[in-house]
Amino acid sequence: MGQPRYTVGLVVHPVKPVLDSVRIISRFVHRHGGALLVREDDAPRVGPDVEAVAADAFVDRLDAVVSLGGDGTMLGAMRLVVGRSTPVLGVNYGDVGFLVEVPPEGLETALNRLVAGDYTLEPHSCFQVLNGGEECTAFNDVVIAASEPLQSATVDLFVNGARHGYYRGDAVIACTPTGSTAYNYAAGGPVISPSAPSITLTPVAPMSGINRSVVLGGSDAVEFRNPSDRVSLRFMADGTPVGLLRPGVGLSVRLIDDAVNVVRFEPTLHEQRQRVKLSLLDLPLRPDQLLDLVPPQLRERAEQLRAERIEAERLRGGPWSDGPPPAS
Ligand SMILES: NC(=O)c1ccc[n+]([C@@H]2O[C@H](COP(=O)([O-])OP(=O)(O)OC[C@H]3O[C@@H](n4cnc5c(N)ncnc54)[C@H](O)[C@@H]3O)[C@@H](O)[C@H]2O)c1
Numbered sequence: 001m002g003q004p005r006y007t008v009g010l011v012v013h014p015v016k017p018v019l020d021s022v023r024i025i026s027r028f029v030h031r032h033g034g035a036l037l038v039r040e041d042d043a044p045r046v047g048p049d050v051e052a053v054a055a056d057a058f059v060d061r062l063d064a065v066v067s068l069g070g071d072g073t074m075l076g077a078m079r080l081v082v083g084r085s086t087p088v089l090g091v092n093y094g095d096v097g098f099l100v101e102v103p104p105e106g107l108e109t110a111l112n113r114l115v116a117g118d119y120t121l122e123p124h125s126c127f128q129v130l131n132g133g134e135e136c137t138a139f140n141d142v143v144i145a146a147s148e149p150l151q152s153a154t155v156d157l158f159v160n161g162a163r164h165g166y167y168r169g170d171a172v173i174a175c176t177p178t179g180s181t182a183y184n185y186a187a188g189g190p191v192i193s194p195s196a197p198s199i200t201l202t203p204v205a206p207m208s209g210i211n212r213s214v215v216l217g218g219s220d221a222v223e224f225r226n227p228s229d230r231v232s233l234r235f236m237a238d239g240t241p242v243g244l245l246r247p248g249v250g251l252s253v254r255l256i257d258d259a260v261n262v263v264r265f266e267p268t269l270h271e272q273r274q275r276v277k278l279s280l281l282d283l284p285l286r287p288d289q290l291l292d293l294v295p296p297q298l299r300e301r302a303e304q305l306r307a308e309r310i311e312a313e314r315l316r317g318g319p320w321s322d323g324p325p326p327a328s
């Protein structure tokens, strides 16, 4: 057997049923003379058509990655290929799906557009986080909190080596422009355009010290220092616990430009949907509770229109849609 023309890697959500999409990708990749890989740990969730490889060999072989899941899965896929040019395509199996553009019903169209070169690459910056000799990456945010839940944390801030005050409260968030719509937004921080390289610092429930958001430049060197001589703090990268910040120790955060390329088909439409999703987050009702307010006949009509639109787009082979944005 000859060399595959290209190799695609799958990163899958731990529990969501993604097999239909795996089958579509598998058929497509094999028809085009490519190879499809998954990490050994994910193999039981994707069926026998996908070659399982050891985690450390996986990334080296990839020409592209497809994430089947929500924002968390997408962040994990992005972290895998950080610093490489490997494009990442996100298929949304999540509830919010802020970072992922393609709904499962748009997957075939997306793959066709991908091989036709009909897409753009959206670069995302990330944080390089250094804690002593240890390093990690975050695409959304780094959060420093007390090591015990519900206790307050005291954190000193240094920017470019100069002391800039301290935080005392539940936590302090440092976010990239991508992460500005996640925890930072929930904590009252500003939304930052991806075209404005910057580091935003936002306190969570501040008791004293710095009590509002600060937006720093993309090349500023940020250091959080644990001023205590007794207690450790803990820190998280993209919502995942990473380690402890020992008494007296500093955590350095630097923004790295263009660390990963995300595949986009309709960047303007995607941005428009992000804005709608963001405004929905501010409503006091969950989406299912909002639906209860819509009269049944309107709901049925909306479902019918959505199905007709998806079918028309499938036949046209043009840009898909996951339905019209909800009325604001
Ligand atoms: N109070 C909060 O809002 C809160 C608390 C902890 C963590 N988080 C966020 O969760 C992120 C990790 O995401 P996850 O999906 O693994 O965890 P998760 O499953 O706990 O999801 C948190 C929510 O944040 C959304 N989200 C993730 N990245 C986003 C982004 N860039 N813009 C807008 N929304 C986004 C997700 O879709 C999800 O609804 C962390 O980076 C952090 O920003 C938020």
Ligand SMILES: Nc1ncnc2c1ncn2[C@@H]1O[C@H](COP(=O)(O)OP(=O)(O)OP(=O)(O)O)[C@@H](O)[C@H]1O
Residues within 6 Å of the ligand: 011, 012, 013, 014, 069, 070, 071, 072, 073, 074, 076, 093, 094, 095, 096, 097, 098, 239
């Ligand atoms: N391949 C994976 N392996 C291990 N954990 C994962 C993987 N994919 C996702 N997770 C974790 O599972 C959780 C939920 O994943 P994800 O955010 O993708 O789905 P969701 O919560 O349903 O979607 P959304 O974030 O859009 O609401 C996250 O905390 C994420 O870090």
